[in-house]
Amino acid sequence: MMLTWRKKLNKQTNIILHYSIACTLASLFVLSCLVLSGRSYTLSVALPGSVMENAQSPELRTYLAGQIARACGVFCVDEVVIFDELREDVKSVEGEFRGIGKKGQGCVQLARILQYLECPQYLRKSFFPKHRDLQFAGLLNPLDSPHHMRIDEEVEFREGVVLNHPSKPGKGSLVNCGMRKEVQIDKLLKAGLRVTVQLNNSQNKEGKLYKGVVVAPHIPRTEGGLYWGYSVRLASCLSAVFSECPYKDGYDLTIGTSERGKNADHVTLPPFKHMLVVFGGLQGLEVSVDADENLNITDPSVLFDLYLNTCPGQGSRTIRTEEAILISLSGLRQKIAAVFPDQSKG
Incomplete structure (x- = not known):
């Protein structure tokens, strides 16, 4: 049975709504894993x-x-x-x-x-x-x-892999952090390395890249809880x-x-x-x-x-x-x- 254009639109709207709810719940899950302070042990x-x-x-x-x-x-x-x-x-x-x-x-x-x-x-x-x-x-x-993030989760830390892409002089490597855009970090690193990236608080939504810095893998635990x-x-x-x-x-x-x-x-x-x-x-x-x-x-x-x-x-x-x-x-x-x-x- 053919769907009318209105039913098709409603179906697409429901899909988008469910996806948005899923992303929100995932973000709330990450927040629920935070403690009052970082975990030292x-x-x-x-x-x-x-x-x-x-x-x-x-x-x-x-x-x-x-x-x-x-x-x-x-x-x-x-x-x-x-x-x-x-x-x-x-x-x-x-x-x-x-x-x-x-x-x-x-x-x-x-x-x-x-x-x-x-x-x-x-x-x-x-x-x-x-x-x-x-x-x-x-x-x-x-x-x-x-640390198993969804693509649209807005969080402070992400895991990524350094890409084998050329970088501009004075710029850091590009990293795939599982987002819609690649992340430019503060250091030039060997391609293929797994890194923990702390994303900048303010991002240019219109820019081609996100910005972040490489941190030690224990930082999300010791500082972010x-x-x-x-x-x-x-x-x-x-x-x-x-x-x-x-x-x-x-x-x-x-x-x-x-x-x-x-x-x-x-x-x-x-x-x-x-x-x-x-x-x-x-x-x-x-x-x-x-x-x-x-x-x-x-x-x-x-x-x-x-x-x-x-x-x-x-x-x-x-x-x-x-x-x-x-x-x-x-x-x-x-x-x-x-x-x-x-x-x-x-």
């Missing part, structure tokens, strides 16, 4: 890549990685460390990553899928060529994090999770999770700057400790400031790692908020 999570080997098919492995990514995004994890719990590494205190063996392929696949999901959709073609690890990426649920995704790091063994910490003074609060740990309900967290929560595979952290030749211990609890059971009285013999992440981070959320009452939402 970081939250890191470490888990073995062997969890991928528990899935029976490529599709299930992909979906499992997506569950882990969603859990980390929902609870505002800043760093995900994937370690090889089965590799027999040489003794070293230098923190040098010597690569992974055949058994560590799950580590690389998990890392690649986590990075893919964390990357804003408009940047993925620039950083992720076709790869068999991403063959079933269409099954993945999006993170929809605050926004959750800005997670970084992904590979570690060749459990001890490398600690020795290769990217923070100058290391993790000042480390938590191991185990059914043999102390009841987390009875624990109060001390003040911290960088917290690390470590999860084991199906057989627990004991396997990771036994396989790590850098460690001359048998009891995993001595590695951590706190060794917690985050699900006492569990009704299953085992808790899968992806389940443990959700359970543990959910239980720790209010405890973290108690340490930083002025930096927590709600």
Whole structure:
């Protein structure tokens, strides 16, 4: 049945209205992720890549990685460390990553899928060529994090990729930030780099370009109070999770999770700057400790400031790692908020 011109116009108007509402709701979501002040602390999570080997098919492995990514995004994890719990590494205190063996392929696949999901959709073609690890990426649920912007969202910060376009003398590089116009930044940078851009408050709507400055990736978190995704790091063994910490003074609060740990309900967290929560595979952290030749211990609890059971009285013999992440981070959320009452939402 043919639509009359009036019905066609009404249909187009409804589409525009719905799109405008969607953009407004997306902007409100970003604003809701702001806290009263910037967030100074970081939250890191470490888990073995062997969890991928528990899935029976490529599709299930992909979906499992997506569950882990969603859990980390929902609870505002800043760093995900994937370690090889089965590799027999040489003794070293230098923190040098010597690569992974055949058994560590799950580590690389998990890392690649986590990075893919964390990357804003408009940047993925620039950083992720076709790869068999991403063959079933269409099954993945999006993170929809605050830095995954819609094209017309008016926000202060955006992620972008430096374009291989010539710049005028004295002008900075051009960056694709997923907007209708490219952004000219204040520096000349190598093409292909991923950058965090702070857009100028006042923009010339009639101009050909937007203007902005490059800032450190942590600025949206520390100054704007926004959750800005997670970084992904590979570690060749459990001890490398600690020795290769990217923070100058290391993790000042480390938590191991185990059914043999102390009841987390009875624990109060001390003040911290960088917290690390470590999860084991199906057989627990004991396997990771036994396989790590850098460690001359048998009891995993001595590695951590706190060794917690985050699900006492569990009704299953085992808790899968992806389940443990959700359970543990959910239980720790209010405890973290108690340490930083002025930096927590709600």
